Amino acid sequence: METITTAEMAAIDVNCEYHGLSRLQLMENAGKAIAEEIEKRFKAGRIAIFAGLGNNGGDAFVAARHLKNFDVEVFLLGKASEIKTDIAMRNFEVMRKAGVAVKEIRDSTYVEASDYDVIIDAMLGTGVRGRLRQPYAKAVEAINSSNAYVVAVDVPTGLNPDTGEYDLAVKADLTVTFHKAKPGLLNAKELVGELVVKSIGIPPLFEMLAGPGDVRMVYRRQREGHKGTHGRVLVVGGGPYTGAPALAALAAYAAGADIVTLAVPKSVYKIVASFSPDLIVRKLEADEISLKNVEDIQKLAAKHHVVVMGMGAEGEIKEVAEEVLKLNEVKKAVLDAGAILPEVPEGVECILTPHRGEFRRVFGFDASSWEDVKKAARKAKAVVLLKAPEDVISDGVKVRINRSGNAGMTVGGTGDVLAGIAGAFLVHGNALWAASAAALVNGLAGDVCFEKYGYNYRAMHVMDEIPGVIKEMLEFA
Numbered sequence: 001m002e003t004i005t006t007a008e009m010a011a012i013d014v015n016c017e018y019h020g021l022s023r024l025q026l027m028e029n030a031g032k033a034i035a036e037e038i039e040k041r042f043k044a045g046r047i048a049i050f051a052g053l054g055n056n057g058g059d060a061f062v063a064a065r066h067l068k069n070f071d072v073e074v075f076l077l078g079k080a081s082e083i084k085t086d087i088a089m090r091n092f093e094v095m096r097k098a099g100v101a102v103k104e105i106r107d108s109t110y111v112e113a114s115d116y117d118v119i120i121d122a123m124l125g126t127g128v129r130g131r132l133r134q135p136y137a138k139a140v141e142a143i144n145s146s147n148a149y150v151v152a153v154d155v156p157t158g159l160n161p162d163t164g165e166y167d168l169a170v171k172a173d174l175t176v177t178f179h180k181a182k183p184g185l186l187n188a189k190e191l192v193g194e195l196v197v198k199s200i201g202i203p204p205l206f207e208m209l210a211g212p213g214d215v216r217m218v219y220r221r222q223r224e225g226h227k228g229t230h231g232r233v234l235v236v237g238g239g240p241y242t243g244a245p246a247l248a249a250l251a252a253y254a255a256g257a258d259i260v261t262l263a264v265p266k267s268v269y270k271i272v273a274s275f276s277p278d279l280i281v282r283k284l285e286a287d288e289i290s291l292k293n294v295e296d297i298q299k300l301a302a303k304h305h306v307v308v309m310g311m312g313a314e315g316e317i318k319e320v321a322e323e324v325l326k327l328n329e330v331k332k333a334v335l336d337a338g339a340i341l342p343e344v345p346e347g348v349e350c351i352l353t354p355h356r357g358e359f360r361r362v363f364g365f366d367a368s369s370w371e372d373v374k375k376a377a378r379k380a381k382a383v384v385l386l387k388a389p390e391d392v393i394s395d396g397v398k399v400r401i402n403r404s405g406n407a408g409m410t411v412g413g414t415g416d417v418l419a420g421i422a423g424a425f426l427v428h429g430n431a432l433w434a435a436s437a438a439a440l441v442n443g444l445a446g447d448v449c450f451e452k453y454g455y456n457y458r459a460m461h462v463m464d465e466i467p468g469v470i471k472e473m474l475e476f477a
């Protein structure tokens with residue numbers, strides 16, 4: 001059975017909202033699914049709903065509205081004023097206006113759960129963190145000692161949805177989970193009981209479309225961070241070109257890296273170093289990057305979290321990339337243009353960023369479907385980000401799609417900017433989500449440029465919009 005982690009589910013949740021499918025609609029579908037599953041098993045009876053203050057509780061407020069032939073009573077695990085989300089609050093108020101009886105459970109309240117036919121556990125779902133606080137623990141004990149038929153909403157309260165670990169948790173007869181099973185549900189059959197996975201109306205493409213959730217999966221900012229916490233990125237490229245490596249390096253800064261070092265051939269060193277005081281530029285003893293430089297590059301690479309290679313380099317850059325990635329201190333890499341390898345060495349989490357022509361040159365077949373990108377990713381043992389009006393990103397198993405961007409993005413240098421963003425995001429996130437987040441941010445920055453300038457903007461204009469786009473993605477509710 002296909003599973004989805006809570007982090008991925010949270011990313012899809014906010015992406016649905018972003019692409020126009022609201023959480024309120026998802027909650028309505030979730031609550032209706034709970035009611036349907038109960039009505040399949042019971043014609044009438046007394047139902048006690050134990051509801052938490054988040055969206056897990058919200059689902060049950062919806063279910064209460066659909067369970068018309070039942071006598072429903074709600075035990076709220078806190079004060080109504082403490083309900084956390086607007087959609088849960090909205091469904092709570094509608095439910096209460098519809099005449100459903102609600103009792104607020106305080107720490108001191110004795111929880112009686114004996115004479116009900118069905119108990120709905122809607123206390124905690126994917127938002128559970130750590131050990132159960134009171135009065136949740138007491139409620140779980142009351143539910144487990146009752147002889148009612150227990151239905152868990154999404155996840156039995158107390159169970160870690162990703163790992164299946166628990167110390168105190170609801171023992172359910174039936175768990176109705178939404179969209180896809182969470183891995184922990186498959187490891188705790190004794191708690192889950194019968195598992196039913198219900199669609200809540202998320203179309204397959206919405207699970208794949210990049211959105212704010214992708215950026216949240218990869219972007220990290222620790223308050224107490226010190227220099228370098230947020231990522232040290234090494235950019236290797238240039239010679240004969242001078243702009244490409246500098247664009248990638250500046251883009252890595254724009255996407256949150258703390259330290260960005262540029263290694264370029266001495267022939268272009270002075271020019272590249274002159275672009276910006278932000279750049280730490282190292283000179284490679286060569287007019288063009290070659291295998292002679294591998295040792296120097298490896299020394300630098302060992303001191304960085306991610307290596308980004310290829311922009312504006314020609315000659316042996318591919319062979320150099322192969323050698324550099326063999327160094328076991330190199331754990332993460334982005335390979336662009338001439339550095340793209342058909343297969344990357346073991347042990348490196350790698351993003352390849354070909355456009356269609358490079359894809360055909362490197363993999364030997366056209367990327368005419370999502371399956372082709374999946375196939376290339378499997379062969380390369382890397383994430384492939386195919387740059388096109390619709391970017392296709394795959395790790396060989398999953399596919400993500402990015403539709404941000406516009407025809408102005410064909411201007412030179414936007415691919416270098418993308419490689420730099422991907423490098424910065426790869427510091428913290430896994431390659432699939434780092435690549436899709438980078439494709440999204442790069443395209444959105446281009447969309448801001450189109451609004452400002454029309455089509456004739458340049459890569460440096462895109463660069464300037466990146467921090468603002470990231471801020472907007474992180475703040476999207």
Ligand SMILES: NC(=O)C1=CN([C@@H]2O[C@H](COP(=O)(O)OP(=O)(O)OC[C@H]3O[C@@H](n4cnc5c(N)ncnc54)[C@H](OP(=O)(O)O)[C@@H]3O)[C@@H](O)[C@H]2O)[C@@H](O)CC1
Nearest residue numbers: 013026027054055056124125126127128129131132133154
């Ligand atoms: N697409 C989707 O994902 C959809 C999801 N949907 C539903 O949303 C659910 C996730 O909702 P959610 O994120 O509001 O979290 P939820 O599980 O209700 O927790 C609520 C609060 O409890 C608290 N709390 C945490 N740990 C605790 C503890 N140990 N002991 C005591 N309290 C604890 C914590 O608040 P805190 O007090 O820590 O601020 C937390 O914020 C999901 O399972 C599904 O049912 C559906 O609507 C369909 C679409």
Ligand SMILES: [K+]
Nearest residue numbers: 121124155157
């Ligand atoms: K639950």
